[in-house]
Amino acid sequence: xxxxxxxxxxxxxxxxxxxxxxxxxxxxxxxxxxxxxxxxxxxxxxxxxxxxxxxxxxxxxxxxxxxxxxxxxxxxxxxxxxxxxxxxxxxxxxxxxxxxxxxxxxxxxxxxxxxxxxxxxxxxxxxxxxxxxxxxxxxxxxxxxxxxxxxxxxxxxxxxxxxxxxxxxxxxxxxxxxxxxxxxxxxxxxxxxxxxxxxxxxxxxxxxxxxxxxxxxxxxxxxxxxxxxxxxxxxxxxxxxxxxxxxxxxxxxxxxxxxxxxxxxxxxxxxxxxxxxxxxxxxxxxxxxxxxxxxxxxxxxxxxxxxxxxxxxxxxxxxxxxxxxxxxxxxxxxxxxxxxxxxxxxxxxxxxxxxxxxxxxxxxxxxxxxxxxxxxxxxxx
Numbered sequence: 001x002x003x004x005x006x007x008x009x010x011x012x013x014x015x016x017x018x019x020x021x022x023x024x025x026x027x028x029x030x031x032x033x034x035x036x037x038x039x040x041x042x043x044x045x046x047x048x049x050x051x052x053x054x055x056x057x058x059x060x061x062x063x064x065x066x067x068x069x070x071x072x073x074x075x076x077x078x079x080x081x082x083x084x085x086x087x088x089x090x091x092x093x094x095x096x097x098x099x100x101x102x103x104x105x106x107x108x109x110x111x112x113x114x115x116x117x118x119x120x121x122x123x124x125x126x127x128x129x130x131x132x133x134x135x136x137x138x139x140x141x142x143x144x145x146x147x148x149x150x151x152x153x154x155x156x157x158x159x160x161x162x163x164x165x166x167x168x169x170x171x172x173x174x175x176x177x178x179x180x181x182x183x184x185x186x187x188x189x190x191x192x193x194x195x196x197x198x199x200x201x202x203x204x205x206x207x208x209x210x211x212x213x214x215x216x217x218x219x220x221x222x223x224x225x226x227x228x229x230x231x232x233x234x235x236x237x238x239x240x241x242x243x244x245x246x247x248x249x250x251x252x253x254x255x256x257x258x259x260x261x262x263x264x265x266x267x268x269x270x271x272x273x274x275x276x277x278x279x280x281x282x283x284x285x286x287x288x289x290x291x292x293x294x295x296x297x298x299x300x301x302x303x304x305x306x307x308x309x310x311x312x313x314x315x316x317x318x319x320x321x322x323x324x325x326x327x328x329x330x331x332x333x334x335x336x337x338x339x340x341x342x343x344x345x346x347x348x349x350x351x352x353x354x355x356x357x358x359x360x361x362x363x364x365x366x367x368x369x370x371x372x373x374x375x376x377x378x379x380x381x
């Protein structure tokens with residue numbers, strides 16, 4: 001291992017250790033239960049502390065106030081946060097920041113990205129309109145050119161992090177195709193309606209009624225470059241969501257293994273029963289398969305792959321994460337027996353978070369379809 005590689009490995013390990021220490025001091029399932037069904041759906045104080053540690057700016061360029069590090073560093077932090085069920089709303093914020101980063105508006109980047117990096121701004125992405133679809137071009141929201149700007153009309157669903165967002169990166173269709181637009185949360189014509197996910201955090205419906213967007217607020221003008229920018233940020237976000245899912249699954253499996261070592265039945269710890277050992281071993285295999293696929297995806301994102309190859313790697317990672325995360329967290333409930341089904345027991349919190357992460361940004365079936373389509377396009381090229 002050369003010096004640069006060793007230094008980066010040490011850096012990732014230090015970030016992972018720092019995040020684990022943070023989780024140890026902040027993970028509180030009692031407070032997590034108290035926040036269920038309340039706005040903004042996360043702990044603002046914890047987010048401020050995460051920002052102070054530089055985590056929101058890990059992949060933001062140094063020129064824009066960030067750390068300018070890679071996805072390996074951010075994935076390590078997200079795994080630790082996922083294990084403590086503290087990941088909300090980091091991936092949603094990073095998704096928006098990556099869209100701004102990949103956009104063509106240098107002045108907007110300089111204005112917004114430093115605020116993301118220091119935690120004073122938590123933007124969200126409004127892109128989906130229907131259930132299950134992950135095609136960014138399949139949108140009805142319109143961007144009508146007016147003067148030197150645009151007027152947006154439409155309705156977006158499943159906007160993660162919207163309740164605490166100061167603004168939104170919105171996809172809308174203009175004359176040249178889909179474009180990306182920055183919409184301040186306080187803009188006239190913007191309204192939010194809260195919907196509640198399985199873990200009782202909000203994912204909002206964003207309605208845009210004649211919302212004016214000045215030329216200075218256009219992230220990427222309607223056309224192919226805007227769609228390419230979205231595609232790239234989307235691939236990055238789904239890999240990061242998989243990193244959080246790995247942490248959620250790790251936390252659930254660790255809980256089950258600890259229970260199997262201490263729960264006594266028929267005079268023996270239940271972990272000594274061969275049938276349960278086989279089940280636990282199988283779940284561990286699922287966890288490590290997810291880790292291997294995630295490590296490959298993160299490495300390839302850091303290497304700068306693009307196009308169909310990047311889409312295939314990212315979709316394979318998300319599909320594996322959704323399948324493995326749901327299987328592990330569901331079967332952990334079974335390993336605990338009746339107590340695992342109670343709301344007072346923490347295993348259910350991991351399952352509910354896994355349900356959200358499995359469906360957000362596309363479920364396993366949607367990403368297998370995307371993988372097949374993009375792999376076919378790559379072969380035909």
